[in-house]
Amino acid sequence: MHRSAKRLASLLTCAAVPALLVAGCSGSDSDSSGDASASASSASSAPSRAASPSPTVAPAKFKQLPNPCEVFSKDALKQLVPKVKDAAGERGRSSDSASHGTCSWNSSDEQGVDGTQFRWLGVALQRYDSDPGIGSADKRATNYYAKQIAAAKATPGAEKLKAATTSGTGDEATAITYDAKKDGNDYRNTTVITRLSNVVITINYNGAGLAGADTPKGEDLLKAAQAAAKEAVATTAKAKP
Structure with missing residues (x-):
């Protein structure tokens, strides 16, 4: 109490x-x-202090590129650009040869009264690395591959343009053919774009009959460019360290 x-x-x-x-x-x-x-x-x-895991992407398959002026064999160059002016090719400048490279060749096969057969061949190699903030190397290459196709289809002055997939060449490949006129001459053009994992290979091949020579057949240029693309893919595949 x-x-x-x-x-x-x-x-x-x-x-x-x-x-x-x-x-x-x-x-x-x-x-x-x-x-x-x-x-x-x-x-x-109290707010959670657990760190969120960093995003991961698959590593790039190819870490380097071959010399673009060496993706074709000597025999292939003889077929593509007969009587080439410089078999070594003209290599384009690049600040990062492990990611980008270009090379080109041209030839004028003079055939006397039958005129001259002109050919021009160019190859461009573009390689991508994986980046967690952007995406995997393969995804980035796939996006560039699509952009290259779109660019080829949008070539100014192109006539009778056609596009078709090319089988047995890298992971995916597309060939675009079209006709064009330049300085009064008829040119046949073929562009073959190929993706090999994280590398995109673009081959441009065109020809014309000058000084009265017959215009080359587009089908022949297409077959030659497709064969060149397969050889460029094989050479690039060997560049893997």
């Missing part, structure tokens, strides 16, 4: 204190439970 009287007196005392101070007048049992609740609340509201 004595303890109950003391507790009652304590409660009456707190009742007389302004409201802002009432919280400090609770008994010891209430203080203990309040601290526990506050700690639990703080723990549940």
